[in-house]
Amino acid sequence: MGDIKNVLVLCTGNSARSVLGEVLINELGKGRFRAYSAGSQPTGKPNPFAVELLDGLGYDTSYVRSKSWDEFSGEGAVQMDYVITVCSSAAGETCPYWAGAPVSAHWGIPDPAGAGETDEENRAAFRQAHQRMEARVKAFLALPLDEMDAAAQKNALNLIGTELEGAA
Numbered sequence: 747m748g749d750i751k752n753v754l755v756l757c758t759g760n761s762a763r764s765v766l767g768e769v770l771i772n773e774l775g776k777g778r779f780r781a782y783s784a785g786s787q788p789t790g791k792p793n794p795f796a797v798e799l800l801d802g803l804g805y806d807t808s809y810v811r812s813k814s815w816d817e818f819s820g821e822g823a824v825q826m827d828y829v830i831t832v833c834s835s836a837a838g839e840t841c842p843y844w845a846g847a848p849v850s851a852h853w854g855i856p857d858p859a860g861a862g863e864t865d866e867e868n869r870a871a872f873r874q875a876h877q878r879m880e881a882r883v884k885a886f887l888a889l890p891l892d893e894m895d896a897a898a899q900k901n902a903l904n905l906i907g908t909e910l911e912g913a914a
Contacts, residue, residue: 750780751779751780751827751828752781752782752824752826752848753771753775753779753782753829753830754783755784756783756784757831759788760785760812760814761785761812761859762793762858762859763832763833763858764785764832765793765797765810766796766872767783767883768810769800769806770879771886773805778887783810785812788813788814791811792807792810792812793858795859795868796858797810803876823845825845826848827848827849828848828849828850828903829850829851830852832854833855849899850900851907852904852907853879853907855882856871858875882906886903889903
C-alpha cells in the first residue's frame, strides 16, 4: 500500500464508538491509515469511560475530541478514502458531501454510553464495544484493499459490519 488512507468514523455524539474506532484504526493501522472521528450532533467531549479504557490499554488519546462532521466536509477538508458509520442513527442521517467519493460502510455496534446503572456495568459495556470494534478494525486491516475495486471494498466493509459479533 502506497499512500496513507484516511478513514472517518462517524456516530451521532462522537463520544464513544466513533472514538474507539478512531483510536484503534490509528494504533493498529499505523503507517497505512489515518483515522478521524466525528458526529452529526457531537457531545463536546469524549466519554470518560472510552478514554479510561483506551488509556488503560496504552493507546494515545491525547488528540481525541468530540467534533462535528462538518469539519470533514467542504473546501480544505481532509479527503477521506473510507467513511464508516458505527451507530444506526448516524447511518440513517443525511451526511454531508464527502470529497473524493470515499467508500462508505456501516459497522453498527450497540451504544455503550449509559448502558449500565453502575460505573462497573458501564466499563463492561465499553469493554464489549471495544472488543467488537477491534474485531472489525482487524478484519478491515486484513483486507487486500489495493487488489479490490471500490465496489468490492464497499461490499467487504459492509460484510464486516453485518457478519461479526454484535452487529446492530
